[in-house]
Amino acid sequence: MNRILKALLIVLIIFIAGCYYDNEEKLYSEISTSCDLNNVTFAATVKPILQASCFACHSNSTATSSGNGIRLENYTDVQNFAKNGILMGVVKHSSGYLPMPDGGGKLSDCEINQLQKWIDNGTLNN
Ligand code: HEC
Structure with missing residues (x-):
């Protein structure tokens, strides 16, 4: 060679x-x-995501001082923001919505997809 x-x-x-x-x-x-999209529930998926990234300003105790009064701790409050489209608008940073978390990094694609899945499944209190 x-x-x-x-x-x-x-x-x-x-x-x-x-x-x-x-x-x-x-x-x-x-x-x-x-990313697990098969077992998405309010209690085990949605609430922990909000707790980790949003409760600093939007829990029942922090909303007044840091979150402009917007609460995302109770199921009915989250359901309202899910149904009117604002929840996904803010987490996806869609134009026309305030990008959330305020001043923090965007949620991961997996977390955003899990929130969307919970909404697509009917925003159940599960
Ligand atoms: C550091 C504090 C902070 C964090 C963390 C935060 N927010 Fe907010 N959020 C605010 C403030 C302050 C407002 C009031 C809007 C404004 O004038 O900026 C707001 C407004 C909102 C609104 C109302 C938007 C509208 O158009 O009515 C929603 C929904 C929201 N936040 C969701 C979230 C979600 C979901 C997360 C977590 C992924 C999050 N926020 C994290 C401070 C925060």
């Missing part, structure tokens, strides 16, 4: 190894970021 062929072979092996590594990385990240 001449030198050029050897060099080409080495480049090819590195290239193939590189592709394999990329695939493995992609596969791993897909597994680690899997």
Whole structure:
């Protein structure tokens, strides 16, 4: 085998190894970021998301001082903002809505999809 062929072979092996590594990385990240949309409930999914990212300003005790009086702790309050479209508007940062969390990072795609799923399922108190 001449030198050029050897060099080409080495480049090819590195290239193939590189592709394999990329695939493995992609596969791993897909597994680690899997999002459960099958068991979405108000108590186990929606409320914990709001608690983590919104209660600092919108719980029953913080709403008056930090959340402009907007409460997102009780089911009926959340249901109202879900049904009039404001909840998804603010978390998706849609134009015409105040982007929420106020001054914080946007919710993850998974969290946004889970909120949407709960709404699509009928905003149940489950
Ligand atoms: C740091 C405080 C803070 C956090 C955290 C926060 N908000 Fe707000 N939110 C506000 C304030 C203040 C307002 C009043 C609107 C204004 O004038 O900015 C508001 C308004 C709203 C409104 C009413 C919008 C309208 O057009 O009537 C909704 C709905 C809302 N927030 C949802 C959320 C949700 C959902 C989260 C969590 C993902 C969240 N907020 C996190 C402070 C916060």
